Amino acid sequence: MSTRTPTAAVPAVPAAHAPSTAATVRRASWPAVVALGLGIFTLVTSEFLPASLLSPIAAELAITEGTAGQLVTATSLIGIVAGPLVVSSLPRLDRRWVMAGLTSLAIISNVLVAVAPTFGLMLASRLLLGLALSGFWAMSLAVTAQLVPADRLGRAMTIVNGGVSLATIAAVPAGAWFGEQFGWRAVFLGAAAAGVVTLAAQLATLPSVPPSGAPGFRALVQTARTPVVALGILAIVLIAGGHFMGFTYLRPAFESIDGLNPSLLALLLLVFGVASFVGNVVAGPLADRRLQVLVIAAPVAIGAATVVFALGGAHLGVAIVTVFVWGSGFGAVPTMVQTWMAKVAPDRLESAGGLVVSAFQIAITIGAAVGGLLVDSVGVQAAFIGGGIAAVLGACVLSSARRR
Template sequence: MSTNTLSTAAVTAPETPAPIRPTAWLAVVSLGLGIFTLVASEFLPASLLSPIAADVGITEGTAGQLVTATSLIGIIGGPLVVSALPRVNRRWVMAGLTTLAIASNVLVALAPVFGLMLASRLLLGIAISGFWAMSLAVTAQIVPADHLGRAMTIVNAGVSLATIAAVPAGAYFGELLGWRAVFLLAAGAGVVTLAAQLATLPSIPPTGAPGFRTLVQTARTPVVALGILAIVLIAGGHFMGFTYLRPAFETIEGLTPALLAILLVVYGVASFVGNLVAGPLADRRLQVLVIGAPVAIGVSTVLFALVGTNLTLAFVTVFVWGVGFGAVPTMVQTWIARVAPERLESAGGLVVAAFQIAITIGAAVGGLLVDSVGVQTALIGGGIAVVLGAGVLSSARVRSPR
């Protein structure tokens, strides 16, 4: 082990970090705005399934594949974008991915048939996974290493805000203007985002030697492979339970539709809080975050399974669950930046692919458990998987940000 490698327990940032230019923070905010616009576009169909199905002449289940297609393409989209554009300035790559999302929303709004809508959503999946995969490496070139956690908190705030706002906003504007107008509004938000990125992002040359060979070499690095396994366990365990929150909520005594909506808002707000807390911790006490966030998810899901029929305890456990998972993206991205600082683009692509695989596996395994045993078993199994992932991730050794 080289002398610049420390255990995660010893990783701390300098007490007085060097100041960062305001223009750098504006560039980071533009990346967060990009994530918000892309993720909000991903979730829009969830609030518009009925009018889309009625207009195009399909079932609501078929219309739901507009969300599935976007997620599935993300498994290959992130690594593909990172590997296929080894020499293009990253400023133009990020702007190009935002443009791809704009085009996707416009095509969905104008599509006369479902097949074209589905193909358009595949473009959005590539844009989301590619943008998210590149955001770590791009942010790392904008801010110093000892500020990376806080910068990624700003970027990932877009996910939390989109999760809270996209579905209710889509439902409201869909009733007011029609579902096609909602996608045109999303395209307009993309244009604003693109303008912000072009105004604030500096010229950003590619880092390292990205390409398919580098991607494979990065994936075969033992510590990176260990991290990918941990991500699949943590995110997969989370989605084993999270995917089936609705049937889990139905076991709560005295839960009305209004309280259900409030419970979902509580989770969304908690996720945003977790993201805010994650940045400073990731920069100064990464090991605390690596253990604390997954353990919070694991303990809260198990407790929810055991005592979730009590309304008060359900609110408490769901809040803790949201805080824990809200911290996970920043935690994972900061961790991977410490173990593979020379290959951030390839590592970022692998992280995005791992998350998409985890979502697919977690939802599938959770569904089997829900159907065969019960939703409580899915929650408990997911909680155990998350805690195991924390153990795997904390066993690795990472570099100091200095």
């Protein structure tokens, strides 16, 4: 499998914008990579907090819990356009200040949510968080690529994406506990305080990072139209969409397990979260050394696990094993696809990062919608089997695109 991209596929860029201009930045920047991971952790934690606080929020604002749940939906929907928007609208600004500005925007969002007297203001404040989160994640690939040598990019993205895994495990239970102790508004103030600590870490460790790749909206469109990148986006939608076809409906699937009780349900969710973290840790070295193996292994793990769970998940032992394999596979996906994009579009990292974020948000929307149709028309098993097939198809597309 060749690691070179034909020059006709991705237009050349001026040397002033190429990643090589940051050679002086790459020398000793692991603390800055950790600061980026801390930023992702803080932002994703903030995104998930309402899920653990829906009841008290709904009670205080006199709305339904379903309405309160739109505080989570809003951040995902704006993410479809926010990542590319941030990349294309700030073509020449030092990326150190872009990342710091996005973190500051998240701090403002959490403070506004904490003091908002109405649901409308809370919803608008969450849109700010969606902009901050998607923009930060979109920029993280290009910024990280300038902080470490090219042959350590996979490991560095593991650290950055580790923030997602840790937030997935910790955000909901921590939010619920602190909400019970201090009230839901205090939880968002605490998230804002965590954002201040994150901002300080970024300002202390991030060096000046020049833009990477040709600037502006035109470069974004050119990158999206590159055949190998377009196939990569399709693969991401298939893999992540397949995952969310099943993952969105884990609760009704779990309820079919013999002898399941609330404690065992919590255990299975914890197993998935821990497995996701393990998968992310393993993905880094594999992405640097055996990317072609990871491109197949991670999606196939998702596909095989979801299908086996659908066919035999009524037994607790089978459920635990398949959930662990599933979580491990999906935990590897963000680092896998970001490293893959860095290989096929090395002079369009910022545009590629924005497109990856959009692809993930589209996958969440499509996967949940298609899964819901299958659950209602056929049954929850059909959603899991369909999701598994989609993930494996995504692996085939991604592998064949790279060979091209």
